[in-house]
Amino acid sequence: MMSRILLLPVLIIVCSNASAQNSQYKGFPSLAWPKLYAIDYATERDNLGEYKRPIFSPAVKALHGKIVSLPGYMVPFENATKGQHFILSSTPLNACFFCGVGGPETVIEIYLKSSIEYTDMPIQVRGVLKLNDKDPDKMIYLLEAAEFEGLVEL
16 A cells, blocks of 8 residues: 655745845754754555654653744745745755655655745745645645845855
């Protein structure tokens, strides 16, 4: 029987050289990403078959509902030029989860307060982290009421 992983929305991935905005973020990489990687999965079954349900570590659970800042790379949904709702990958687009590297713990679904233009440069966002192990139409990590902090200076 085919196995599936809970919480994988369908994405349309388009590469672009458009810039997000002119601000430059000069902060340090977040310490949250390594904590978010520390999860396990349990095999569950529902009326659609088997799936992998995330089991969050105590370190991850401690971040639930907290404000966190995360650097990463934008992975757009349908509109690849501008938006408030997109995926942020901890790895560059050519090495992200959807291209076969890492797992669902390496990406987070972003809900910005204001739209930004898509960029292929790394960005920093800040918002309220929510853990999701129940809704299969969303990623396992969500960042709500998020704000764009700027481009990450390389």
